[in-house]
Amino acid sequence: MDVECIQELQRLLPELDYEKLMVITEHLSSVVGVTKKEDLAFIEKDDFKTFLTPIQCRKVIQAFKQKGLNDSREADVSCVQNEQTRPSSSMDTRLTDGHAKLTPPQAQYHFPGSSLTKTQNSWISQFEIPWDKMPASLSQALLRGQRAHPADRRLMVRIVVAAMQKHCTNPNRAGCIEIAKMIVSKYPATFLDKTEQGEQLGMGYFSLVNQLKTRVEHVNRNNVSDRIRRPPTMKNASNATITKTVRCKVDSYGCTNWQPKAFPDGETVDSLEDRRKNMVAIYQSTGPRAADMPDIDNSMNLTYIHQRQMINSCPPPSIDLIKEQWPFLFTKRGLCAHFKTLTDVDICDRVGEALQNKGKRIIHFFQRQTQNREIRGILQDIDTTVTQQSQTGIAAILILIKYFLEKDDSIFILADQTATKTSIEKDMNLPATPRLIMLGHTFLSSTKWMVSIEGKVAYVLDEHLGFADALSVFFACFYVFNLEYQEPACATLEFIQRFFARINPEDGTKCTATTGVSRKTGEVVKRKATSINNRVSSFLCQLTEFEWKNLD
Known part of the structure; x- marks a missing residue:
């Protein structure tokens, strides 16, 4: 071609x-x-x-x-x-x-040592998985529709790769994808990537592709002549573009109702604009507490299409401009209702339940597994701090941040317990990307929260609300306002998305940054785009394997 x-x-x-x-x-x-x-x-x-x-x-x-x-x-x-x-x-x-x-x-394209042509993967259509060579325990799991034991799964990968190499000494990733599809489509109950609720995780075969390709690379580690290398340079001209002038896939990522087309029955552009102006007048006279009024709920629901038209316009409007036009969208009630319409997910219920149940499991996993000094410190602080309802959730997120080699301030900002919206905006240099501001002496002891976007405090959570509500508002902002995950926190945010909120698009992530700071060396490196963050996928597999081994 x-x-x-x-x-x-x-x-x-x-x-x-x-x-x-x-x-x-x-x-x-x-x-x-x-x-x-x-x-x-x-x-x-x-x-x-x-x-x-x-x-x-x-x-x-x-x-x-x-x-x-x-x-x-x-x-x-x-x-x-x-x-x-x-x-x-x-x-x-x-x-x-x-x-x-x-x-x-x-x-x-021709790479050193290989030619990526049709002949390289022509064997795939005739390839057969050697099921007869699998261990008896795996065969039993296949017959019963049970999950494969981690050890059996690893042995299967070894057997399959050995069979693949009889046809091609170094199968490329595309070949591994096709083989993984064969395996998962034949025995989805045993191999499909899925959540505890049985929902498909991403493509459904991402972890198996990674295992196959990792095994291929391992057995070929000394086989230089068969390695496939990509061209040294192949950049997209749009990489240099700073101002976003078009909408792309990441904006509607995971959304089910990103931009509705039809107006509500009986409504027109003019009637919806009148409703918007009326809500602005009510907010100016009554304040954010008017968000609990049934009339406001109804008007916010009816004007959803009008809200999305503004938010989705190009170039994107500033947060200040959106707040000026839609002030009730900057209340917890208005934001979470919008998120529910946008994604069909009740974010507060889902995150609240997940932080308590799944948060405890994450803590239990690291109590039994980790040697990381910082994570150990967090676990010890849980034992020595007065137990609070929010503490388990805060600790779980802090541990995940440390595990993914990300920094606390990529998500959280600690502020004095007596700080106000005005004082925080005056005294702190808030980043452009969203942050969850924790008011307290330490993160774990925080009892009040705010959320900042574009360098300003956008949400002040009521004092009776807990950490789950604060995290829900923080996370919902990325979807409601079409914001990409900040690269320094992309793994933690994607884990919250996939494991806590259970939003699992089949392809891609909500972080499209092409470069980032290496978690190990601190140097700026080129990011490898994948359908699921590799660190997230790896940890989910480890957590599943740990719980499988500790069923008793």
Whole structure:
């Protein structure tokens, strides 16, 4: 396939990172069987819908449909003759249905020691998992639909990789993805990544892909000739763009009602604007306590489409401007109701229950497992501090921050217990990204909370509310206002999202930063974009394995 096809794909989907581009192209060339640009006309939606959003699929289909038509007009005589031998209805039907598709750009890239072409993964369609070589205990788990014992799962990975290497000495990640799909689709009850509630976690096979690829890399650690290396440079021009002028996938990430299209029955643009102005007048005369009024609840619900139109506009409005137009959105009640409509998740109930139940399990895990001095210090403080309802939740989040090698101030800011909104904004240099301000002598002893966004205090939680309510408001801000996770806290925030809030989109994360500070060296490094944060996925597997071993 021509390099221009790769460039066209990048132009159409500038938000794609390099690894995602390579995975898509490998899949199309090795699994779907695209070998030349003429094959683009025969690709269908199902060929790459697992890698792209519906909108991205449509963009690619439309662009390459047109490209296919243009190429066919310029084809030489032999190509025309070949075209005539093919039933015309096949081409016409595919193009009419809008399913003409894209081909794998990567087929034209050549790396030291290998050529990422169709031949590399052509063995996958004939590959069979050697189930007959699995240990008896795993075979029993498969028959009963039970989760695999961690040791059996690791042995299975070794057996499968050994079988893969009989066909390809160094299977690439795209190959590992296809094999993982085979395994999980055949025995989902045993291998599917899922939450305790049985909900699919991300793609459902992310942890197995990582295990397969890690094993491949391990057995090839001394086999330099078969290693696959990526080109040294391949940057997207949009990386240099600072001001966000278009909306991208991360804005609607995990949302079920990001931008409704239809107005409520009986409502118009003018009537919704009148409701907005009326709520502003009520807020100015009564203050935030008016959020509990039934009329405000009803008006906020009816004007949801109006709120989203402003929040989703480009360039994004400032938080100050949103607050000026929608003051009740900056109350806990208004924000959490908006979040419920946006994601179909009752954030306060879900986070509150998770902090108490799952928070205790996280603490128990580290009480039995960790040698980390900072985490040990937090665990000891729990024992010596007066027990509070919020303490378990605070301790669990603090421990996660330490475990993921992130810093407390990437999420929390400690302030004096007597501090006010005015004094905090005056005396503290608040960051642009959201922070949960903890008012107390220490994080664990905090009893009052605020949330800051764009360098200002946006929420002051009522004194009777607990830490779960504060964390819910803090986390909801990222979704309601289309905010990406700050890179220094991306693992902790994604863990809260997937494990506590149980929001599990199949692909991608809410942090698109291309660089970050290494947790180990402190140096600025290039971030590797993945469908699930590797540290989050790894810890979830460790936690599951720990609890599996300690069922008694």
